[in-house]
Amino acid sequence: MDPQELDRTAARAGIKLKYTDAWGQEKTLGAETKQQLLAAMAGLAKDKDRNGPLPPVWVLRGTDSPRLTLTKAVNGHWTLIEEAGRRHQGQVKGSALTLPSGLPDGYHQLVLIQEGQQWECQLIRAPGRCYEPPEVAAGGKLWGCCIQLYTLRSERNWGIGDFGDLALLIEGTGKHQGAFVGLNPIHALYPALPQWASPYSPSSRHWLNVIYIDVGAVDDFVQSQQAQRWWSMPETKSRLAELRQSALVDYPGVMAFKLTALNHAWNQFRQRTDDCSRVAAFRAFVQAGGEKLRLQALFDALHEYLNDRQEETLERWQQWPSAYQDPDGEAVNDFCRRYPERIAFYQWLQWLASRQFDACFRLSRRLDMPIGIYRDLAVGVGEGGVETWSDRELYCLTASVGAPPDRLGPQGQNWGLPPQDPNVLIKRAYGPFIDMLRANMRHCGALRIDHVMSLLRLWWIPGHRDAGQGAYVEYPLQDLLGVLALESQRQRCMVIGEDLGTVPPEITGQLQEAGIYSYKVLFFERDKDGGFHTPDSYLLQAMATLTTHDLATLRGFWLSEDLKLGQRLGLYPSEEIFPSLLNDRRQDIQALLDQLIRSRCLDADAGTRADELDWSPELNLALHRYIALSRSTLLGLQPEDWLEMSQPVNVPGTTDEYPNWRRKLSRKIEEIFADEQVAKLLTAVNHCRQQAAANARKR
Structure with a gap:
């Protein structure tokens, strides 16, 4: 070429x-x-066939004109079938087609016919903006807590936070007037490979991580004599105590423990008769889940089967025997015929997870929480999971997503996530994107889109080349925004876009116009001179946070524990970098202290020199008051900061050097909400949020 x-x-x-x-x-x-x-x-x-007059999909947003420009002239007639079944017809001569006005939002089918030739197009009519809850639209200032679900400790969990713990956290947050509980991605991971615990490299974004099932709340576990005999064994009690007391989540231990119990419960469930309401509900779930659920369960069962029969762990499906790498191949079909019950077991686990998660969302609604649950959508999927195994056309397996070189990462970043081909998305009328949104907007009131720039472009890295040798690949931003707005309105789920880092100027305004909320982190909200923004200068259409799972905790930031940790882990390429980072941090802390005093969140009597001001509950309270006074509509707080913890959840750039995604909270949920200092802090947050709302009404 x-x-x-x-x-x-x-x-x-x-x-x-x-x-x-x-x-x-x-x-x-x-x-x-x-x-x-x-x-x-x-x-x-x-x-790509570009000879027809119609594209595979056409998206009209908001007040867009119903006049469509065809890719070539046509002399024939058209038929438009609305989603609800209503039909419209007309003639077309030339390269323009005017559709009826007042076309409702939804997914419609457009057909052009000319001399026996026929072309079809999915016509999507979308609203101009995403959904906003009434309390948000009315100018309310809402807050909630953002948690990594696995970090939760309680008197009753099995060594990892679960959906039962989530219910406790929702109750505690709701009683303190919180509007939501935000979660890390809870996408399906790998039951046969539980040590692969990163929530941002899932097997599938359509289903749930079954490790979060609250086994003690499963009726068939409680009713199973076999399960209860196992539960009463001394070695079971001893193992449970070990898993609970560990400061880190033991993913392999927890998964093995839970699967033992769930297998007992499954044997009990299988004894239920066909007229049992639970059996009927499970079958309805399987039918609704269709092929996607079958493939998810098949993949998990097959992954388990192959690893049980191999001396070496088979991590990715690319390492499986070649006969099993084709989901439509004879070997896989034979597996389905031989082990239908094992596939059904993994479908049942998804049913249990879905029921328990739905119960948590319904609880938040009963507590009148305006948002309830706020979910996190990962930017991609792992290269060795079910989505890439079952859809080789959509995922480009010889490329990966990352970031180009910048000042913070001079070598660039490779996230190891295969990108979706935008041309296939268009070819399929955005079906995969629509399905993914529906799966993740279910059972929640808000969805955070990780790396929202992916709606516009992604940095693709071909083959095994360095991250700096990639290129940007564009995605159909306007169309994706339209689909996002339509699904957001239908699911009554607001949208937050994680827009940290370098944001192309062409997307910022369009995200705001589409009703997508920005994401503002205290550490990055700085003036040109290095000072921190005042609370009333924060962006209104945004969610403000103190920190995130990839950054230091508040205490860790103030005491430079994150920098010291980086030094111990050998993350700095030269000896000169660490002292330089410490010096920069001292200046950052002083600038933050200056702003706390100017904003009247901290009395100057406490001290005006950061290097002479020790960390204290009073300082922690001042920082929470400061961010709670922000103009931003939403506020997300981390329980780690309520508890004044120092160690972060995740240290970017590490794998085995640090126990990423394993560190638990320092205290149990029951203790957190019974703590007077936490109660005092949340009371102050509520007061400041009300004050921020009053200040906004005065403007």
Whole structure:
């Protein structure tokens, strides 16, 4: 392919031929990168049929005109079938087609016919903005707690936070006038490989992580004599105590323990008769889940089967015997015939998880929490999970997603997540995106989209090349925003976009116009001179937070524990970096202290020099008051900061060096909400949120 044709083909595929890096320099892609990315797209960009007058999908947003421009002239007639079944017809002559006005929001089917030829298009009519709860639309200032579910301790869990603990956290937060409980991604991971615990590299984003099932609340576990005999054994009690008391989540231990119990419960469930309401509910769940649920359960059962028969752990499906790598192959079909009960078991686990999670959301509604549960949608899936195993066309397995080099990461980042081909998304009328949104907007009042820039573009890294040798691939932003708004309104689920880092200016305003809430972290809300923003200068349409799972806790930040940890872990490439980081941190802490005093969140009598001010509950309270006074509509707080913990959840850039995604909270839920200091802090947060709302009404 000659250079000009290569450029045209790459551009049609969505590959950006040039981009501006973090230092303001324009970069031009090399031929090799273009070729490798086109190859990763399985040739679709080259072979795409563009001869018809209609695209596979057409999205109209808000007040968009119903006049459509065709890709070529047509002399024939059209039929439009609304989602509800109403039909419209008309003639078309030329390259423009005017549809009826007043077309309702929804998914409609457009058909063009000319001399025996027929073309079809999914026509999506979408609202202009995403859903906002009445309390938000009325100008309320809401707060909630954001938790990594697995970190929760309680008197009753089995060594990991579960949906029973989530119910306790919802009750405690609701009683303190909190509007929501925010969760880490709770997507399906890998039951046969529980040590793969990162919630941001899931097997599937359509189903739930079954390790969060509250086994003690499963009726068939309680009613099973076999299960109760196991439960009463001294070795069972001893193992449970070990799992509960551990400061870190023992994922393999917890999963093995829970699966033992759930297998007993499954044997009890199988004895239920066909006229049992629970059996009917399970069958309805399986039918509604359809092929996606069957594939999820099949993958988990097959992964378990293969690992039980191998000396070495088979982590990714790419390591399985070749006969099992094809989900439609004879070996997999034979497995389905031989082990239908094991597949049904994993479907049953998803049913249990879904029922328990739904019960948590219904509890939040009974407590009149305006949002209730706020979920987190990971930016992608792991390369070795069920989604990539079952859909090779959608996922580009010879590329991965990451970030280009910037000042914080001079080498760039490779997240090891295979990207979805935007051309396939268009070809399928955004069906995969729609299904994913529906799966994640279910049972919650808000959805946070991790790395919301993925609606506009993703940094693709071809093959095994360095992260800096990638390119931006564009996604159909306007169409995706329209679909997001439509599903948000239908599911009554507001949307928050994680927009940290370098944000292209062309997307910022469009996200705000679409009703997507921004994400503002205290540490990054700085003026040009290095000072911290005043509370009333925070963005209104946003969720403000003190910190996140990838950053230091408040106490850790103030005491520079995160920097000291980085030094101990050997994360700094030279000896000079650590002293420089400490010096910068001292300046940051002083700037933050200055702002606390100016904002009247801390009395100057406490001290005006950060290097002479020890960490204390009073300082912690001042920081919470400061962020609670922010102008932002939403506020998310971490229980780690209520408890003044120092160690972070996750240290980016590490794997085995630090126990990422394993550190638990320092205290049990029952103790947290009984603590006078926590109660005092949450009372102050409520007062400041009310004050922020009053200040907004005065403007």
